[in-house]
Amino acid sequence: MLKVTIDGKTIEVPAGTTVLDAAKMLDIPIPTLCHHPKLTPFGGCRLCIVEIKGIPRPVTSCTTPVSDNMEVTTSTPQIEDLRKTVLELILSDHPNDCMVCEKAGDCTLQELAYFYGIRENRFAGERRIYTKKDGNPFLERDMEKCILCGRCVKVCDEVQGVGAIDFTYRGFKSKICPPYEKDLDCEFCGQCVAVCPTGALTGKQWAHKGRQKDIKEIDTICPYCGTGCNITLHVSRNEVIRVTSKEDTWNEGWLCVKGRFGYKFINSPDRLKKPLIKKNGKFEEASWDEALDYIATRLNEIKAKHGADAIGGLSSARCTNEENYLFQKLIRAAIGTNNIDHCARL
Amino acid sequence: MNNLEIKVCMGTGGIAAGGTDVLSAFDSALKERSIPAELQMGCSMHKVGCRGLCAKDVLVDVLIDDSRTTYQYIKPEMVQRIVDEHIVGGNPVSEWLVKEDYHNFHEKQIKVVLSDCGNIDPEDINSYISVGGYKATEKVFATMKPEDVIAEIKKSGLRGRGGAGFPTGVKWEACRGVQPNLQMGQKYIICNADEGDPGAFMDRAVIEGNPHAVIEGMVIGAYAIGASKGYVYIRAEYPLAVERLKLAIAAARERRFIGKNILDSGFDFDIKIKLGAGAFVCGEETALIASIEGQRGMPRAKPPFPVYQGLWGKPTVINNVETLANIPYIIVKGADWFSSYGTEKSKGTKVFALTGKVKNTGLIEVPMGITLKEIIYDIGGGIENDKKLKAVQTGGPSGGCITPDMLDINVDYESLAKVGSIVGSGGMIVLDEDDCMVNVAKYFLSFTQAESCGKCVPCRIGTKRLLEILNRITKGKGKEDDIELLLKLGSDVKSASLCGLGQTAPNPVLSTIKYFREEYEAHLQGKCPAKVCRDLLTYSIIEEFCKGCGACLRACPAGAITGEKKQPHKIAPEICVKCGACFDVCKFKAVGRE
Numbered sequence: 001m002l003k004v005t006i007d008g009k010t011i012e013v014p015a016g017t018t019v020l021d022a023a024k025m026l027d028i029p030i031p032t033l034c035h036h037p038k039l040t041p042f043g044g045c046r047l048c049i050v051e052i053k054g055i056p057r058p059v060t061s062c063t064t065p066v067s068d069n070m071e072v073t074t075s076t077p078q079i080e081d082l083r084k085t086v087l088e089l090i091l092s093d094h095p096n097d098c099m100v101c102e103k104a105g106d107c108t109l110q111e112l113a114y115f116y117g118i119r120e121n122r123f124a125g126e127r128r129i130y131t132k133k134d135g136n137p138f139l140e141r142d143m144e145k146c147i148l149c150g151r152c153v154k155v156c157d158e159v160q161g162v163g164a165i166d167f168t169y170r171g172f173k174s175k176i177c178p179p180y181e182k183d184l185d186c187e188f189c190g191q192c193v194a195v196c197p198t199g200a201l202t203g204k205q206w207a208h209k210g211r212q213k214d215i216k217e218i219d220t221i222c223p224y225c226g227t228g229c230n231i232t233l234h235v236s237r238n239e240v241i242r243v244t245s246k247e248d249t250w251n252e253g254w255l256c257v258k259g260r261f262g263y264k265f266i267n268s269p270d271r272l273k274k275p276l277i278k279k280n281g282k283f284e285e286a287s288w289d290e291a292l293d294y295i296a297t298r299l300n301e302i303k304a305k306h307g308a309d310a311i312g313g314l315s316s317a318r319c320t321n322e323e324n325y326l327f328q329k330l331i332r333a334a335i336g337t338n339n340i341d342h343c344a345r346l
Numbered sequence: 347m348n349n350l351e352i353k354v355c356m357g358t359g360g361i362a363a364g365g366t367d368v369l370s371a372f373d374s375a376l377k378e379r380s381i382p383a384e385l386q387m388g389c390s391m392h393k394v395g396c397r398g399l400c401a402k403d404v405l406v407d408v409l410i411d412d413s414r415t416t417y418q419y420i421k422p423e424m425v426q427r428i429v430d431e432h433i434v435g436g437n438p439v440s441e442w443l444v445k446e447d448y449h450n451f452h453e454k455q456i457k458v459v460l461s462d463c464g465n466i467d468p469e470d471i472n473s474y475i476s477v478g479g480y481k482a483t484e485k486v487f488a489t490m491k492p493e494d495v496i497a498e499i500k501k502s503g504l505r506g507r508g509g510a511g512f513p514t515g516v517k518w519e520a521c522r523g524v525q526p527n528l529q530m531g532q533k534y535i536i537c538n539a540d541e542g543d544p545g546a547f548m549d550r551a552v553i554e555g556n557p558h559a560v561i562e563g564m565v566i567g568a569y570a571i572g573a574s575k576g577y578v579y580i581r582a583e584y585p586l587a588v589e590r591l592k593l594a595i596a597a598a599r600e601r602r603f604i605g606k607n608i609l610d611s612g613f614d615f616d617i618k619i620k621l622g623a624g625a626f627v628c629g630e631e632t633a634l635i636a637s638i639e640g641q642r643g644m645p646r647a648k649p650p651f652p653v654y655q656g657l658w659g660k661p662t663v664i665n666n667v668e669t670l671a672n673i674p675y676i677i678v679k680g681a682d683w684f685s686s687y688g689t690e691k692s693k694g695t696k697v698f699a700l701t702g703k704v705k706n707t708g709l710i711e712v713p714m715g716i717t718l719k720e721i722i723y724d725i726g727g728g729i730e731n732d733k734k735l736k737a738v739q740t741g742g743p744s745g746g747c748i749t750p751d752m753l754d755i756n757v758d759y760e761s762l763a764k765v766g767s768i769v770g771s772g773g774m775i776v777l778d779e780d781d782c783m784v785n786v787a788k789y790f791l792s793f794t795q796a797e798s799c800g801k802c803v804p805c806r807i808g809t810k811r812l813l814e815i816l817n818r819i820t821k822g823k824g825k826e827d828d829i830e831l832l833l834k835l836g837s838d839v840k841s842a843s844l845c846g847l848g849q850t851a852p853n854p855v856l857s858t859i860k861y862f863r864e865e866y867e868a869h870l871q872g873k874c875p876a877k878v879c880r881d882l883l884t885y886s887i888i889e890e891f892c893k894g895c896g897a898c899l900r901a902c903p904a905g906a907i908t909g910e911k912k913q914p915h916k917i918a919p920e921i922c923v924k925c926g927a928c929f930d931v932c933k934f935k936a937v938g939r940e
Contacts, residue, residue, distance in 0.1 A: 041647070042801075043646065043647040043802070044801045044803070044844070045802070046802055046803055046804055046842045046843070046844070049842060057841060059647075060647055060844075063646075064649075065649070081838075082838055082842045085804070085835070085838040085842070086803050089803050089807040089808055089811065090803055090807065092807065092811065093807050122831060122835075123807075123808075123811040125811050125814040126814065147803075148800060166642060167799075167800060167801075169800070170625070170627075170797060170798060170799060171797065171798040171806060172800075172807065172810040173800075174799070174800025174801075
């Protein structure tokens with residue numbers, strides 16, 4: 001264990017702990033933009049700089065491991081001044097259209113600009129303007145809002161193992177994009193959207209559907225497969241407008257394209273809400289009692305005529321464990337056959 | 347006459363000036379002409395690397411019985427006469443010989459790294475061996491333990507020549523001290539040949555002129571730290587250096603100076619070449635490592651330092667070309683010999699690329715601690731056209747300016763740092779009264795801001811904003827507090843940037859403001875004192891001098907000048923594009939520039 005003193009408070013941390021993490025343990029806030037707890041440190045935004053006794057220049061707390069008896073100061077007039085300059089520089093190359101931005105109210109950059117009270121900008125100048133929009137079906141990529149924190153690049157590489165995007169160009173023209181600036185053509189897991197601290201990456205289908213502050217969040221389990229990821233439905237005006245996942249769940253907040261973007265069926269007009277029975281070659285609406293009676297009668301008839309093994313059951317990965325358990329019980333005990341299988345085995 | 351040797355300068359400069367044709371002209375002239383028969387046996391021709399004064403290329407040495415005669419500005423058609431009159435006739439062609447300035451240029455130089463450059467054939471390993479090459483490798487494997495090598499290099503006081511000046515022996519010792527576990531036991535040594543400063547060509551010249559010295563330095567370094575693999579990270583824009591390095595590595599491997607079981611010592615070490623794709627930031631060591639690994643060349647925060655976690659996460663030493671090229675000479679001649687040159691804290695010599703408004707531009711090697719005055723006036727021959735010296739810029743885009751009143755300063759790491767400049771990798775640009783210091787700062791900033799990798803905010807956006815402010819100042823659109831804003835932003839970018847590129851990029855701005863603030867102020871008043879910034883100039887005809895010759899009228903590309911023959915002409919300011927063509931063409935000084 002290493003002893004570190006941050007702003008006068010002392011704590012012992014295991015070797016390898018960064019100064020930023022140690023500060024977090026002590027409830028000492030340090031502003032960050034490019035840092036993400038699940039990703040390797042980047043050290044690009046420079047907001048988390050701190051002073052460390054014995055080191056002549058400010059260092060980024062996210063990349064600096066604690067050494068024994070280290071003395072850290074997280075906030076001095078010089079440090080705050082540097083942070084303000086850095087924020088002003090970021091905002092000098094940002095559309096600053098929070099009024100209509102999808103991310104407003106849920107944006108780390110906006111929040112920091114608020115805390116540092118940045119209204120005027122000493123460094124106003126040329127801004128990156130991109131006219132080409134990405135034609136992919138899921139992700140809105142507004143690269144003018146991108147602050148090049150690199151979180152999306154890292155999550156795509158380190159978590160998803162896809163590497164669909166990376167830094168391109170140099171200097172002020174640096175940009176994150178897919179190879180040859182083509183339209184994004186990846187798994188569309190949307191992990192990049194989940195980690196983006198600004199409005200640069202959002203979901204196309206949740207545009208103009210509701211502000212985060214007006215949203216009711218409902219935690220549930222993703223119904224798509226047997227993995228059972230924890231998801232949070234964002235409900236606005238009685239409609240699910242977005243799906244996210246929380247970091248403190250067993251799936252650590254990561255989702256796939258189905259879980260994150262495949263929620264439109266909930267409010268789809270084509271969705272089946274009542275059972276249908278085919279009568280005279282046409283499907284007709286029926287009551288649940290009617291449908292279940294019909295199924296029971298037919299199963300009994302088939303079993304009597306051809307034996308139980310003429311019947312088989314195929315269950316779904318979208319059902320819960322309990323539902324699948326009951327279903328195999330029905331097939332094995334009530335019908336009396338071992339012809340039971342599951343789509344996730346395919 | 348028993349022995350005839352002809353050496354043609356064929357570095358990149360020599361080849362560009364026609365060295366290849368000169369060499370073949372000698373070849374055919376000597377074959378065709380009646381060269382004394384007894385000479386045929388002892389006659390040899392060599393291409394040699396740069397000897398520093400590329401401005402006088404093609405330089406040719408004619409050595410008859412080891413007596414050297416040097417010719418300058420040689421073209422293929424001049425070769426016949428040299429063969430006829432000098433080699434056959436015995437009388438050197440006096441008007442083509444190098445002049446006093448060539449000798450002055452070399453007189454105050456002390457060549458260690460460059461001692462064999464321009465003398466040996468870089469494409470022939472025997473040529474290097476004939477001047478004592480690979481003696482150091484033999485000595486190391488025959489008589490020295492790795493610890494002895496490190497002790498010797500530490501004792502020599504050699505410091506990194508790439509710019510930062512970190513003691514080489516200390517770096518090696520740190521890497522030697524890292525004991526990797528057995529399965530992961532690999533260590534690496536990397537030669538940083540990604541020379542990217544505008545106007546700097548020291549490393550290129552060393553590799554083009556004497557690649558084996560670099561290879562030897564790497565072998566000895568590898569032995570000292572315990573590395574079995576080495577990389578040379580070299581710019582693809584240096585095709586000749588790459589070619590010669592490839593030849594040299596192959597030849598060294600054949601002679602078992604590298605490869606398996608070097609000189610039967612049981613030590614294995616081999617070298618790979620990795621071509622850089624032209625990013626300035628890849629000269630930064632962590633970006634360089636990322637680039638070798640196949641990643642985008644972006645620096646990462648240190649610690650961990652590469653000696654602990656470098657290439658592929660393994661302990662890695664990265665040394666600059668010039669640093670490594672010093673090693674064999676230190677091993678052979680001893681640490682005491684090396685440290686007899688230089689100052690207390692800066693030992694040995696340093697290679698500089700002397701450029702700008704100086705009479706003799708080129709590559710020089712001087713002992714650390716020489717005064718700037720000696721470099722500029724003795725070696726450089728003074729300022730071109732005898733104009734007034736304004737400043738000397740050292741350290742390239744990371745460096746700063748030194749003013750004429752500081753010419754007695756010693757050129758070493760500490761003294762230059764004290765006045766706000768750096769030794770850097772060795773760029774030295776001489777500026778005269780015709781240079782605008784705001785424009786100089788703008789030039790360097792436009793380079794660094796374009797070469798920023800984009801990773802960290804202060805460098806990516808900060809350098810862009812600094813450049814924008816400089817741009818508006820040179821366009822006459824500067825704001826009252828722009829100088830203060832430059833100082834503030836410059837110092838913040840220095841403090842907050844991730845790597846050396848951003849941490850030093852504002853130096854040219856801060857240093858020019860420090861010493862030439864009045865020039866910035868003049869620009870804010872709408873005047874460029876050096877008359878460089880086009881937007882601040884107005885051209886007009888001074889009627890009393892104008893003879894009405896029409897030269898300016900014909901030269902003007904914009905049609906802004908009107909006038910009858912033999913009558914004073916006029917420039918229409920609204921049409922004038924301020925190109926200065928009229929000013930240059932007028933023989934009567936009748937065009938005024940304000």
